[in-house]
Amino acid sequence: DTAVSQTPKYLVTQMGNDKSIKCEQNLGHDTMYWYKQDSKKFLKIMFSYNNKELIINETVPNRFSPKSPDKAHLNLHINSLELGDSAVYFCASSQGTGPFGYTFGSGTRLTVV
Amino acid sequence: QQQVKQSPQSLIVQKGGISIINCAYENTAFDYFPWYQQFPGKGPALLIAIRPDVSEKKEGRFTISFNKSAKQFSLHIMDSQPGDSATYFCAATEHKLSFGAGTTVTVRA
Numbered sequence: 001d002t003a004v005s006q007t008p009k010y011l012v013t014q015m016g017n018d019k020s021i022k023c024e025q026n027l028g029h030d031t032m033y034w035y036k037q038d039s040k041k042f043l044k045i046m047f048s049y050n051n052k053e054l055i056i057n058e059t060v061p062n063r064f065s066p067k068s069p070d071k072a073h074l075n076l077h078i079n080s081l082e083l084g085d086s087a088v089y090f091c092a093s094s095q096g097t098g099p100f101g102y103t104f105g106s107g108t109r110l111t112v113v
Numbered sequence: 114q115q116q117v118k119q120s121p122q123s124l125i126v127q128k129g130g131i132s133i134i135n136c137a138y139e140n141t142a143f144d145y146f147p148w149y150q151q152f153p154g155k156g157p158a159l160l161i162a163i164r165p166d167v168s169e170k171k172e173g174r175f176t177i178s179f180n181k182s183a184k185q186f187s188l189h190i191m192d193s194q195p196g197d198s199a200t201y202f203c204a205a206t207e208h209k210l211s212f213g214a215g216t217t218v219t220v221r222a
Contacts, residue, residue, distance in 0.1 A: 004156075033209075033210075040214070041151075041200055041214075041215045041217075042212070042214055042215070043157070043202065043212040043215075044212075045209050045210065045211070048209060055208075056208070056209055090156050090157070092156075092210075097208050097209070098144075098145075098206075098208075099144045099145030099164065099206050100145070100206075101147055101159040101162060102147075102159070102210055103159070104149075104156030104157050104158065105156050106154070106155055106156045107154075107155070107156050
């Protein structure tokens with residue numbers, strides 16, 4: 001199936017731990033994104049990569065570090081997790097940075113306890 | 114700061130009724146206005162989209178109306194069905210996708 005897939009779907013961890021979320025797309029898109037959806041369902045962009053190059057880095061704590069080994073993969077590593085990091089994280093991809101629709105993954109629900 | 118303002122926060126409609134969701138923006142550089150539908154536990158999925166040189170776009174029961182001078186656009190869901198119950202997000206693009214706050218639509222059978 002052509003899609004954006006992210007793993008894991010659920011992640012429960014303790015404060016202070018380090019965790020990673022992986023994302024892969026097989027749509028042939030050259031731009032990938034990480035979005036955070038908070039408890040009120042608001043979706044906010046965190047990062048964007050175009051052909052492995054970081055092009056958008058919103059005001060996100062340095063504890064969050066994206067990595068794109070190739071244009072089909074975009075991973076998110078989070079250091080020293082805090083309670084406020086609890087949210088659903090969505091990976092997405094698009095064909096270019098212009099006026100195109102984004103395809104989203106099914107999300108990773110991160111709960112920090 | 115939210116670049117796209119969306120209302121209402123939630124709405125309830127009877128089966129067969131019309132659901133209307135409104136959005137407004139300020140940034141005239143936005144060049145693409147999509148709507149996304151999200152079901153619980155799923156990611157947002159592109160529903161319908163419009164470019165600013167078009168005033169209306171219809172796909173099945175879903176219609177976008179776009180008013181460039183007023184910087185407003187809206188989604189109309191005709192003949193609403195229980196399966197349409199979801200959260201709907203308007204969005205706008207200028208190099209990145211900025212979302213409205215979402216509208217939870219409940220269609221009562």
